[in-house]
Amino acid sequence: MEHDFGFDFLCQIDMAKSLAQLGQISGAIVGFSVRSTIKASGKIKVTRADAECLLAAKFPVGLALVKVNEEGPGEVFFRLLDEEFTVELCSFLASKKGVKHFVPGDLLPGVEIQEEMKRASASGFVERSRLIAAEKFAAPIVGDVHIQIRRDSDGHTTLVTALDLYKYFEQRNDSDRRALHLATFGVPRLRNKRLRSLALKEGLMGGLARLPQPYVLAGFVMDEPSPTRVGGPTATADLLLFRTGNEHHFGYVHEAGFALTISRRKKQDGQYVHEMHALVDEESDSDWADHLDLLKFLDACRPDSEFTFRGDREIVLEAAYFEGLGKCSNFASALLQSRFLTGFENVPVIVRDMTLEESRATMSWLAAAAMPDSHVIPRKLMTMNVEEGDCEARDALIEVPVVCNLAEASVVVWFSGKGSVFFYEGEPCGFKVRAYESREVEVWEKFAKNSTFPEISLGIATLTIQNGVFAVASENALYGHDIHLAWRLED
Incomplete structure (x- = not known):
């Protein structure tokens, strides 16, 4: 039949030690989707509907293969839906394939069914199998991951915890990467809001789909304090930045919405390079009057300056490497000069003014006017x-x-x-x-x-x-x- 899916066989487990005995009947119900074949190879196929049906079951289930022999008794092979089989079926559904084939060598011989049934009757078999499978499925996507199923009076919640929070999210195109870049290095207080708007990786959600909902995705963000100094022949200033990073970049972030970012090593024109940028968050509404430390730091940035980033290890980089830093430095210098104009203390200048061409022209002219x-x-x-x-x-x-x-x-x-x-x-x-x-x-x-x-x-x-x-x-x-x-x- 073309649309043959579901469970063909439901049974309870006899806990006797051998088939020759009668024993206590386990309360567990086990279901099998049975496929028979007369092919010499014993090959059967499982469709996407078959896989969905197996994975949707709330009780122990498995796949059974019956190889029919015309000249003698048939052979039975089976496989319980444990963590390994769950991963295999989830991967199949995550692919574009319409069917998945199995041969007897992919399954266990029928004589082993009694021991396997004892596993299936153990308390929490289904839930534990799915939890371990979800961890195995998610690990290649997000790295080390730990999944817990929590129960309270309102029901179930699945808590997924990754060591790197940013690995949950898609980075398939430039738009995805820019959004994640801004969430990582933009204004820290906007991080959660921005992460909620990002697309989750499809493969990850496929692995979690069989676990109790809702999901709570948790993870860790590395925000290590990094006292930073910019110094050169004419000016020196200190600033507290926080070192953070994702899969593609690491960098140093200020709470007002300014960051110095450095790409992971990449090959360009036959050699490995790092791309470095000064980032200003276009949504930062922080008043410059509240961040005079950052203002003075940027004012001290000159083409011949060096940054010294202190942390677990000290890193020294030339300021001239950071694209866009010159505009920030010029803006800061102009803002400091403009304060000598009568009444300028009432002018609302915010951090995102650095990103606007009109604001930069305004500030440059005001500095000259002062x-x-x-x-x-x-x-x-x-x-x-x-x-x-x-x-x-x-x-x-x-x-x-x-x-x-x-x-x-x-x-x-x-x-x-x-x-x-x-x-x-x-x-x-x-x-x-x-x-x-x-x-x-x-x-x-x-x-x-x-x-x-x-x-x-x-x-x-x-x-x-x-x-x-x-x-x-x-x-x-x-x-x-x-x-x-x-x-x-x-x-």
């Missing part, structure tokens, strides 16, 4: 195509706003100084300032800008500031706020 006598915006600007000599000049206090964006806020820096406003045929057409005497920062709720670069809002137009070059970005500068160039004429 330097004494810096010329980061024009001291003279004509908004009409006219000559200064053709205009009427009137003394005034000039206030020029520069608008920048960070991750969570818009920042307006007002430059104020005494100078002149130019009028042409009664219309204002420009200004000139001798020196900007004050530079004060305002913080606004974040709003849209015309570009990712700092902007000078003139009211009738917007100028962008990119690497000290000024360019008209838009003919209208509508931020939804009253932010534009202003002046107060002197009497």
Whole structure:
């Protein structure tokens, strides 16, 4: 029959020492799926439905092979569903095969059935077999693993504990690997949330599928304290990092969401190399004001610096090896310099600002603006195509706003100084300032800008500031706020 699956034979076990005697009947019920064959080889096939049926049973079961001989008595072979057979069937179901073949040599001769039946009647045989099988099935996938079945008033729970927590998860493609990389080296407090969103390895779940649910997957993460020093000819700083790692990388993590990662050795262009990166967690909302130790550490990172990682053994690496570290160091230096601007203490700068191109441009410009006598915006600007000599000049206090964006806020820096406003045929057409005497920062709720670069809002137009070059970005500068160039004429 094409759809012959299920149990063909159910029995209780006679505990007598020999077949010639009658003994106590065990309470255990044993079921067998029986397959007969007249082939000389004795080959039978087990389908996926057969395997599913055997593995789903809650009582001792097995497979029986009856080899029919035309010229004499038939032969019986059997195999109980113990831990080894469970692993074999789970592996079959995890494959793409439709059938699995067995011959008499794969099974035990019928004369051994009495001893095997004693094993099957032992208390907890099924549960113990499945537990050991699950451990054997999972070990090649996650390494050393220990599985426990726990019972309480609410039922059963299967606790699976691996030495390496990260080995539970798929790493089949770049997306899987990036997600696991971020869970490993990103903000530690987000680790559990991120791990819950990762895909579990298919093979692992196939091995656990026959155990009581729900499953609790537990494991260990290596977070060893590693006092770290960065030092060079011009600066030195210390920071407490934590060494951790997964199958593909190890690295040093800071609680704010910054890490230095190092790949396991890999072959590239005929030689073995390690890839090293500075990682900033794009979801880190940690305020830099709470992590001045990290800020000063990054500020001390120079191309000619060295990292000294201390732990079980000391590791020394050149800072220049870590890709992306220069951007982090430049950002930290700019942030420290920007603090000299009046009102900057109210600016919300968070760790993920380091990952945003606009925030990096903002911070670089703010650092320049904080330097004494810096010329980061024009001291003279004509908004009409006219000559200064053709205009009427009137003394005034000039206030020029520069608008920048960070991750969570818009920042307006007002430059104020005494100078002149130019009028042409009664219309204002420009200004000139001798020196900007004050530079004060305002913080606004974040709003849209015309570009990712700092902007000078003139009211009738917007100028962008990119690497000290000024360019008209838009003919209208509508931020939804009253932010534009202003002046107060002197009497």
